[in-house]
Amino acid sequence: MNDKKIIYLGLIIFAVIFTFPFWYNQLKASPAPEPILSQTAKDAKTCVEPKEFMKTGHMQLLNTWRDKVVREGMRQYKSTNGKDYNISLSSGEESCMGCHGSKADFCDKCHNYASVTPYCWDCHIEPKENK
Amino acid sequence: MEKSSRRSFFKVAGISLLGISGAAPVLNSFAESQVSHTVEGSYVKNESTLQAKRWGMIINTKELSEDNVPSIIEACHKAHNVPNIDNKKHEVKWIWEEEFKHAFPTVNHDFLNERVENLKFLVFCNHCNNPPCVRACPTKATFKRDDGIVLMDFHRCIGCRFCMAACPYGSRSFNFENPRPFIEETNPLFPTRMKGVVEKCNFCAERLAVGKIPACVEAANGAIVFGDLNDPESEIRQVLKENYTIRRKPALGTGPSVYYIV
Amino acid sequence: MLETAIKGSRNYWLWLAGLAAVFCLGFLVYLNQLSFGLGITGMNRDVTWGFYIAQFTFLVGVAASAVMLVLPYYLHDYKAFGRITILGEFLAVASVSMCLFFIIVDLGQPQRILNVWLHPTPGSVLFWDTIVLNGYLLLNIVIGWKILEAERSSIAPPKWVKPLIYLSIPWAVSIHTVTAFLYCGLPGRGFWLTAILAPRFLASAFASGPAFLIVLCFIVRKLTKFDPGTVQIQTLAKIVTYGLIINVFFLLCEVFVVFYSGIPEHMEHFKYLYAGHDGHGVLVPWMWTSAALALLSIFLLINPATRKNEKILPFTCVMVFVAMWIDKGLGLVSGGFVPSPLHHFNEYVPTLKEIMITFGVYALGFIILTVLFKIAVSVKEELVS
Numbered sequence: 001m002n003d004k005k006i007i008y009l010g011l012i013i014f015a016v017i018f019t020f021p022f023w024y025n026q027l028k029a030s031p032a033p034e035p036i037l038s039q040t041a042k043d044a045k046t047c048v049e050p051k052e053f054m055k056t057g058h059m060q061l062l063n064t065w066r067d068k069v070v071r072e073g074m075r076q077y078k079s080t081n082g083k084d085y086n087i088s089l090s091s092g093e094e095s096c097m098g099c100h101g102s103k104a105d106f107c108d109k110c111h112n113y114a115s116v117t118p119y120c121w122d123c124h125i126e127p128k129e130n131k
Numbered sequence: 132m133e134k135s136s137r138r139s140f141f142k143v144a145g146i147s148l149l150g151i152s153g154a155a156p157v158l159n160s161f162a163e164s165q166v167s168h169t170v171e172g173s174y175v176k177n178e179s180t181l182q183a184k185r186w187g188m189i190i191n192t193k194e195l196s197e198d199n200v201p202s203i204i205e206a207c208h209k210a211h212n213v214p215n216i217d218n219k220k221h222e223v224k225w226i227w228e229e230e231f232k233h234a235f236p237t238v239n240h241d242f243l244n245e246r247v248e249n250l251k252f253l254v255f256c257n258h259c260n261n262p263p264c265v266r267a268c269p270t271k272a273t274f275k276r277d278d279g280i281v282l283m284d285f286h287r288c289i290g291c292r293f294c295m296a297a298c299p300y301g302s303r304s305f306n307f308e309n310p311r312p313f314i315e316e317t318n319p320l321f322p323t324r325m326k327g328v329v330e331k332c333n334f335c336a337e338r339l340a341v342g343k344i345p346a347c348v349e350a351a352n353g354a355i356v357f358g359d360l361n362d363p364e365s366e367i368r369q370v371l372k373e374n375y376t377i378r379r380k381p382a383l384g385t386g387p388s389v390y391y392i393v
Numbered sequence: 394m395l396e397t398a399i400k401g402s403r404n405y406w407l408w409l410a411g412l413a414a415v416f417c418l419g420f421l422v423y424l425n426q427l428s429f430g431l432g433i434t435g436m437n438r439d440v441t442w443g444f445y446i447a448q449f450t451f452l453v454g455v456a457a458s459a460v461m462l463v464l465p466y467y468l469h470d471y472k473a474f475g476r477i478t479i480l481g482e483f484l485a486v487a488s489v490s491m492c493l494f495f496i497i498v499d500l501g502q503p504q505r506i507l508n509v510w511l512h513p514t515p516g517s518v519l520f521w522d523t524i525v526l527n528g529y530l531l532l533n534i535v536i537g538w539k540i541l542e543a544e545r546s547s548i549a550p551p552k553w554v555k556p557l558i559y560l561s562i563p564w565a566v567s568i569h570t571v572t573a574f575l576y577c578g579l580p581g582r583g584f585w586l587t588a589i590l591a592p593r594f595l596a597s598a599f600a601s602g603p604a605f606l607i608v609l610c611f612i613v614r615k616l617t618k619f620d621p622g623t624v625q626i627q628t629l630a631k632i633v634t635y636g637l638i639i640n641v642f643f644l645l646c647e648v649f650v651v652f653y654s655g656i657p658e659h660m661e662h663f664k665y666l667y668a669g670h671d672g673h674g675v676l677v678p679w680m681w682t683s684a685a686l687a688l689l690s691i692f693l694l695i696n697p698a699t700r701k702n703e704k705i706l707p708f709t710c711v712m713v714f715v716a717m718w719i720d721k722g723l724g725l726v727s728g729g730f731v732p733s734p735l736h737h738f739n740e741y742v743p744t745l746k747e748i749m750i751t752f753g754v755y756a757l758g759f760i761i762l763t764v765l766f767k768i769a770v771s772v773k774e775e776l777v778s
Contacts, residue, residue: 070284074174075340091320122325220437236736269519270508290501292441299581301735307432326430327501383580
């Protein structure tokens with residue numbers, strides 16, 4: 001039973017190390033960057049869905065979109081704001097990147113901050129402005 | 132016994148409390164994900180989408196020659212960002228040229244007419260009615276649409292290559308390495324692929340969706356007929372009625388949707 | 394019981410360290426494969442499954458062979474095997490683990506592997522294969538562990554273990570049947586398109602698995618105080634004999650059907666494997682080596698004098714193992730892909746990197762095997778002393 005202390009100590013050290021990323025981010029807490037909107041995006045005033053939703057839910061929407069397009073051939077999105085949108089990530093003007101013309105200014109800003117590296121661009125072709 | 136168990140209860144409870152209060156920042160990090168992600172939009176097809184019950188093609192080999200075959204292949208490969216890899220082992224191709232004895236190995240014989248022996252055959256995915264690749268795929272990354280097109284979801288493919296073993300026509304290619312360096316000119320209207328996924332002809336599903344016929348059909352100037360096999364009034368059915376056509380390996384029961392006039 | 398695994402001799406640790414080194418080397422090469430893609434292997438557009446899937450197929454057989462101990466003991470009350478069923482079960486655990494690792498290293502997009510369960514496809518044999526393999530792994534871990542634990546405390550194992558043991562018997566058959574179905578249900582692949590593939594797989598499994606187990610028994614006898622037993626080894630040797638003969642018989646049935654019918658799509662693969670085609674014939678010497686080893690071992694196993702001779706038996710078993718490994722691990726997979734469905738002859742030869750990754754996976758499997766055997770044998774030794 002003399003090992004008790006060592007065991008508890010070990011457990012505490014484990015817990016601290018295991019949750020380290022969370023602590024570290026709490027302490028670091030640098031302010032979140034604002035993505036830079038292109039002129040086209042500013043002129044459009046609204047995205048396909050409200051900004052608050054897009055901020056947190058764009059990945060879910062994109063995920064649904066890709067299944068709809070690839071698997072069901074549904075390429076038009078009737079938004080809750082009543083408008084129709086062409087579903088496409090990066091092919092031409094009627095696409096996400098048609099409006100948000102710069103990957104570096106728009107996507108990467110937050111993704112880099114949040115240390116997420118979605119591999120969209122391994123296949124999809126980023127707008128030329130970027131290269 | 133009772134005493135010690137009560138004491139140990141307090142001990143555990145105390146430690147738990149300490150743990151919970153100390154772990155607040157950790158829990159907070161999770162709490163942020165509580166925002167609703169559902170949204171009520173709806174989805175429809177483009178109005179201009181070309182639709183059919185079962186898409187099919189007829190290759191009129193009489194009209195294929197050294198003049199148009201390369202441009203047909205190029206039209207497809209450019210439209211879909213198919214890489215041009217010199218290393219035969221890692222080759223990727225959606226549509227390519229074969230001799231009769233390779234396109235139709237089970238029909239080949241020793242006394243083949245010289246014309247047929249030297250004919251150019253364009254081979255590609257047959258968009259089978261009963262596709263073995265779809266059966267084999269463990270993730271539904273390859274699936275058959277209602278309009279008969281056997282399509283691939285490159286996002287979902289795990290690269291197990293079971294479909295390649297299942298395909299009796301060798302129609303599928305695997306990305307043994309990153310294909311991007313081997314694409315001379317990327318077409319921004321269609322994505323490339325990444326390493327580790329399988330790919331093949333998609334009957335230009337992306338062009339049909341915007342009212343265009345497949346790139347190879349467009350480039351073939353009549354040498355390839357495209358249409359709805361299930362529509363008795365369609366051009367493709369007329370051509371089938373008027374010509375003797377063959378399909379690749381019909382004995383396997385896969386039901387190819389690509390026909391050849393020899 | 395886990396503590397017995399960390400109390401070992403110097404040699405035990407040296408052996409583990411050596412395996413770990415091989416594993417690390419393989420892992421480094423695997424990182425290279427992850428970043429470049431499967432292009433570092435010898436696989437190509439025509440031969441899309443290579444060494445990895447071949448090892449997987451072979452090891453499924455080794456794993457399934459545990460049933461050859463469990464079945465006589467539990468269904469026929471063959472008491473002698475009670476002593477060593479645990480070795481068979483732990484061998485199965487190590488083999489199935491290797492199978493799963495080989496599937497993972499073979500994937501082009503391994504990080505998406507959960508798609509198999511996120512989008513379950515009951516029509517796909519590979520989907521079922523992941524289910525039966527994981528199930529078999531779990532069954533053998535639970536059964537092996539519980540039985541050993543009970544043995545250590547000299548009590549009867551919990552009642553719920555018995556049904557699991559009975560379940561594990563058909564389950565063992567299922568893992569190799571489903572693995573055979575991966576191949577034999579594909580139209581246009583004449584070499585595999587044969588109903589006898591699953592029985593052939595099982596027969597070769599019941600030769601290679603127990604043969605390997607016999608070798609392991611000899612090693613255990615030599616290195617530890619636990620003797621798996623002469624009767625046990627001899628019974629296993631008889632199982633190997635039957636398995637091997639049935640396997641050769643099935644293969645000859647196949648040869649008859651293929652060549653008497655004369656259907657080219659089925660014949661060409663055999664011709665390629667055993668005679669080569671137009672200068673393509675890397676596997677020809679291997680296939681004949683396999684045939685020779687199989688015939689020689691049949692002779693040595695049928696003859697009671699050589700089978701009972703414990704100096705000769707281990708070598709015979711190694712020969713059986715190698716013969717089956719060539720047959721399944723080299724010939725079966727490559728042979729089905731050459732010629733291609735379009736009748737092109739593109740051969741496959743594994744690359745050095747591919748072989749290193751393969752060794753890495755084997756090293757990991759042998760680490761698992763060593764640790765599990767160490768635990769089992771330590772418990773047995775405790776009981777002896």
